[in-house]
Amino acid sequence: MRESASTVVSPAAEAQGQPRINRRQAAKVRTRQKVLDAARGLFAERGYEPATIRDIAKGAGMSTGAVFANFQDKAELFEAVLTEDMAGLADVMKNGAGDGTTRGRLVNALSAGYHGSIDQLPLFQAIVARSWFQPVAAETRQRAATEGLTGVISDILRSGIGAGDLKQDADIALLTELTWDAYLSNYRRAAYDGWSVEQLADHIGRQVDTLLAGVSTR
Amino acid sequence: MRESASTVVSPAAEAQGQPRINRRQAAKVRTRQKVLDAARGLFAERGYEPATIRDIAKGAGMSTGAVFANFQDKAELFEAVLTEDMAGLADVMKNGAGDGTTRGRLVNALSAGYHGSIDQLPLFQAIVARSWFQPVAAETRQRAATEGLTGVISDILRSGIGAGDLKQDADIALLTELTWDAYLSNYRRAAYDGWSVEQLADHIGRQVDTLLAGVSTR
Numbered sequence A, B: 001m002r003e004s005a006s007t008v009v010s011p012a013a014e015a016q017g018q019p020r021i022n023r024r025q026a027a028k029v030r031t032r033q034k035v036l037d038a039a040r041g042l043f044a045e046r047g048y049e050p051a052t053i054r055d056i057a058k059g060a061g062m063s064t065g066a067v068f069a070n071f072q073d074k075a076e077l078f079e080a081v082l083t084e085d086m087a088g089l090a091d092v093m094k095n096g097a098g099d100g101t102t103r104g105r106l107v108n109a110l111s112a113g114y115h116g117s118i119d120q121l122p123l124f125q126a127i128v129a130r131s132w133f134q135p136v137a138a139e140t141r142q143r144a145a146t147e148g149l150t151g152v153i154s155d156i157l158r159s160g161i162g163a164g165d166l167k168q169d170a171d172i173a174l175l176t177e178l179t180w181d182a183y184l185s186n187y188r189r190a191a192y193d194g195w196s197v198e199q200l201a202d203h204i205g206r207q208v209d210t211l212l213a214g215v216s217t218r
Helices: A002-009 A011-015 A019-046 A053-060 A064-070 A074-096 A102-115 A118-131 A136-162 A172-193 A197-212 B002-009 B011-015 B019-046 B053-060 B064-068 B074-096 B102-131 B136-162 B172-193 B197-212
Strands: none
Touching: A019 A053, A019 A064, A019 A074, A019 A118, A053 A064, A053 A074, A074 A102, A074 A118, A074 A136, A102 A136, A102 A172, A102 A197, A118 A136, A118 A172, A118 B102, A136 A172, A136 B172, A172 A197, A172 B136, A172 B172, A172 B197, A197 B172, A197 B197, B019 B053, B019 B064, B019 B074, B019 B102, B053 B064, B053 B074, B074 B102, B074 B136, B102 B136, B102 B172, B102 B197, B136 B172, B172 B197
């Protein structure tokens, strides 16, 4: 998206005689982003069901028609927010893993995840809530959007086998699933018990110790 | 509730000269139960937010006023359904544990839980969805309602230490939490992947093996 926005002022594009189209494209991208940001705010504030397209449009300062020109319905809008945010969070986790033992890398990555998402806690809550009660097609798309995140966990575990930290027959899929469930569940402690990022990081560390106890070689 | 309903035909109560009051009480209990059943059906069908008091009243064949005479609002109604169902499920789990190893008892109890709740899967989904996006006070009451369930898990683990199956320093609270998170998360497999109770039971068995690996003495 940033790339097409930048073509507006790109001399190369001007030279190709496409500035008008690119300006229009850029406006479209900006409009889309404005809708996404307004939607993100409202989903975080109210949750999925009570957030209406009418109020999202109002928040973005445009008509509902302008929203519908960009997104077919609320579900598509929600998934666009989710996809954008989960992709960003996967990068944060991946970059947070750093070097060290498998245990250390996993806890670093997950702690970085908490750091990078705690400001969006209510949105995260709305996302998980919705994941429990949505059409199968929406669930399938949501899983695709979170694959980047679970992928970070399974990559670290797989490297752990390669590095000799974990047993060869460690069940990566099962461990990834249990780690992800624990990671997600901890957000409820932040939401309802006021846990800080440090408390979350400490807790996931103890959970990872339990989960890896049977497959650690050291 | 059944006890007070039975007093209607109780000779002892008749002898005390309270049949009219008891009949009225019994009618109130029946009305309350009718509302609860209608609400349970609608929450399961639509989830929490889209289920309206108006439609719950319609489903129960009464006025919204009659519903409000029994429950202050939708949240209270939802919690009453939840409390009733979770208490029943805790009994099912406890009775399902049986004898045997700690691992065996835990897996038996959790499998019994799946058996006893799979018919109510959509309601369960609505409950978990709501648990992610509700006022703190509602969350506190919901935790109290599910304490019976997590209590079954921690009781089995604690007995496991006593029986010498688990190490003395096993962190019961942490293990209970991880087991409960895994147990809950598996419902999504039933909801979206069509997993049978047998598949759920098999899966929680493998998860329990992973969770207990570090604390088993055998």
